[in-house]
Amino acid sequence: MAGLDPLGTGLLGLAAMFVLIFLHVPIGIAMGVVGLVGVALIIGWGPALTLAATEPSSAMASEGFAVIALFLLMGNFANAGGLSAELYRLAQALVGRFRGGLAFATIGACAGFGAICGSSVATAATMARIALPQMLARGYARELAAGAIAAGGTLGMIIPPSVVMILYAVLTENSIIALFVAAIVPGLVAVLFYFVTIWAVVARRPGLAPPGEPADLAATLRVMGECWAVVLLAVVVSGGIYTGVFTVSEAAAVGAALAFLLALLRGRMSRAAFVDSLSDTAASTALIFVIIIGASIFSYFATLSGMPAAIVAGIEALDLPPLAVILLLQVMYLILGAIFDTIAAMVITLPFVYPLVTGMGYDPIWWGVVNVLVIELGMITPPIGINVFVLHGMARDLPLGTIFRGVIPFILADLARLLLLILVPSLALWLPRVTGWL
Template sequence: MSGPVALTLWGLLGTFVLIALHVPVGVAMGIAGVVGFGVLAGFGPAFAMIASETSNNLASLDLATIPLFVLMGSFAGMAGLSEDLYRLAYAVVGHRRGGLAMATIGGCAGFGAVCGSSVATAATFGKASLPSMLARGYSPGFAAGTVASGGTLGILIPPSSIMVIYAVLAQELIITLYIAALVPALIAVALHLVTISLYTRLRPGEAPTGPKATAAERLKALRDSWPVVVLSSTVIGGMAFGIFTATESAAVGAVMALLFALGRRRVRRASLRVALLGTASAAAMIYVLVIGASLFGYFAAVTQAPQALVEAVQASGIPVWLGVVALMAMFIVAGAVFDEVAAMVVTMPFVLPLITSWGFDPVWWGVINVVIIELGMLIPPLGMNVFVIKGVAPHIPLSAIYRGVAPYVASNVVRLGILLSFPPLVLWLPQVLKG
């Protein structure tokens, strides 16, 4: 093995060691990239690379989309749009067996369209819908598992910060990825609803039926939810039909969400301060991650290690299907060690060239990556959304929440299998709108 390729492997190993020592992922990747490039070309050019990559990323309009969408989600939560969505979904299906769980899934999907964050969606509906399910006799584990799983929809349904990160690093259009995620998102919601229906038929005692809403109550719920419908359709529709760029759509959405919050007189100095500080914190974390990934990616490109990996895999004669399955297993195992987003970012310089060499579309792979991340947010030992719900409802045992998410994990595995078997489900809509 040539020297530069071996140096890349040492850099990758050093990144994992730093991450294991709780160094932030972006910082760990940046250190490995700078040190590795410094060994190859000298530390003068390596330090210059820090300045150039930082400047390029800070000037990126695509990355500016992330803090704007985060701010939009904060203002939407401040305006009470999540509660409106849940009340509407409850008024429609709440009387059915498992109806409150279905309403939670519907509410999470709708709020994901104005939030873009899995953790924020889970935390919001952990407060909005979990008490309602528990009060109506739902099994604590099933109720908590439903909220945790519904929360994962926040990173698949546009706008999604993770998709922006992937688009920037893979040099793909954000709008294309957002449009490609729409059909998989509908499949996800449908499979979640089917899962609830089947589970509650097998175990009816875990999800009692509730009273049926009157026509007046349904009309009121529909009337109260118009702001979130207008907001989500403006943001997603504006991008899909080319009215706005992704950045412009995020800015318009943030302003609209703030206006709704102001109109409902829900803006307070303290809540506004929390929203702005939370947005700044999330944006800083993401920028550090992307800058670190750019530094390591530049170093890996110089060593030509990704090309060497592609050539080695092609020479081995491994069947494509086996290679894809191996990558799936690798990401799921990596998710048991550290965050799935970190796994995606760290491995992208090597995995993406491999995927494209097999003839797959980078947009398709981006959606598959997000679906895998959704899985990782539910399965032990990390299961980020599980721990979010545990924080919201500390009285529910962690083991019960993991049992509650088990049916949804199976649903997500089925969805992953469908998208792997039928890539046109991801690529069809972008091609139609492009044409």
């Protein structure tokens, strides 16, 4: 085995990993098994078994990974406490007077829920339960309603705190707070672009949405007063992080505890809801940790084989402009994002792409934001956009074709926003530099 070419072993292992994934072997297990066998073939079974024994414990001991579990728990407690429904009511009160107001409200509520959830799929599923029945009952076209929910769900990973951003920061040893701050402006731009998209679609085809309801200032103020809990949670968590009162870990713990107390005080935290929140958090965390451990083992194998260095050397030999390389990577991530879960698409490629991008002189914080944006775009891109299938699974009477037609305008908006961020990196880097986090 010692005579095997390391690079050839790496390429063979990469192909084997994709074969296992397409055979429906869980991604974390596929990466871990291929990584262990690859390490064994290159340097022997002794080091491979040592890696298998130490990698899980080192991953579990990381404080950064604990943040993921705590933010997931906060999102589950907030959902159990009815805070997601409050967000929708608040957004509806603010923008319901416009034609297509419920679609605007859906985007706004998705952005707000993303700030206390951090998951794209969870955001889309939650808003499907809350917003879809109301929009259909009030005469909204099914394609507009479905498109707003599926696209709005992607804001769950873009608006900080984001599970994928935490994972990127930990795996690449970058600052979590710097990445969160860098995502604020692109996140707000995402919401703005979605608002403009809805306005343009409804202006062109007024029959897709009914006229807005007359504004009632007293009713709006009353709803704003009733929705204090969700505002409090967002302000405490995000404000605590950005002002330096809390570390990210402390903010996640405080947020989870506060979400639990709010749900308890509102009479929503029954024993069943508590158990469901814990079990869902445990299941999601376990799934993410398996992927993390598998990715860490595979990353070690990839580095050992020399694949990342070979890819960087190969790209440099082509003498392509750096911008052309970045655009080619966007195409690759669009395809991966349409096929794989967001986390899987990122961790599979990080060992190869990260050294390539940073080697060309691009800022790793900027690339983290771009990376998340393009993979999230893949989650609503045909033919396999995951958010689309989540929505279809929750509303079987919505044909997949109808949902995909609904997301097309939002995909175009996302492509424009992604190109803007690539051409103007300061959209992501200005705020962390001004605030001193970068």
